[in-house]
Amino acid sequence: MKAGIVTFPGINRERDMAIALEAVCGKKPRMIWHTETDLSGLDLVVLPGGFSYGDYLRCGAMAAQSPVMGAVRQHAARGGYVLGVCNGFQILVEAGMLPGALLRNATLRFISADCHLRVERTDTVFARHYQRGQVFRAPMAHGDGNYFADPATLDRLEGENLVAFRYATQSGEITEAANRNGSARNIAGIYSENLRVLGLMPHPEDLVDPLMGGTDGKPLFEGLAVALPACS
């Protein structure tokens, strides 16, 4: 798998992402600056977490207009895979590559805590190493992770089975208490219609080694490495 990580001014989780990708690929991902426009040869483009442009205007709004995003769109259009985590998810919705928006957390508080995610489908390159309904732990660290879309869009996402992960209790129940940022229908992550673009708020890349406190996030990256081996 040839992976690249896009960095914007204010992004700060790109090295965590690089560690997770290198652990499964055995080689360092390409680091891509936001002014670059050539992403040819990459299987996977990752938009990592952080605070691009200081979260000014709206989280991800400035980054979504960067030169590199035109190339990310083209990469997705030619069938490439895209993963956006946290600020990366916010950038994907601001760029219109995924539907909806991420509002301020309902509590108005920045949430830095572990959450539990229930895997809603597993027939994707991102989730193939999880079981359907499996619950895994992931750290969350965001102030604006409250997923919003109008009811018709939410119905379409659910009808087309495009919800990737939901906030759940440790035993997999979808409850209000488990949904700490107030997301519509407990949605933590969604897929594009062709299942090649995934955006989620929590950070699977931060639990990929026992030294980090767990390996709950590792199956996501192992699944990608197995699914996209051709260019390794």
Added chain:
Amino acid sequence: MKAVVTVMPKQGVLDPQGKAIGHALAGLGFAGVSDVRAGKVIEIDLAETDPARAKAAAEDMARRLLANPVIESWRVEVRGA
């Protein structure tokens, strides 16, 4: 010309900031505050001197960057500099 773009959360979109301001106003003893919505105002100085063209440019800016149509509505006013 100066364009003033006012961006507001759409009706029906949760506005926790407005809610928090409402609670704080109640805490200060202001009675009868039923709803508070918080948005932002963006002022843009434009070289354009034609009001209609200035307004059209500012509308385009609002649609493409200043507001997110999924969650926000906006209105544009233009004034002489």
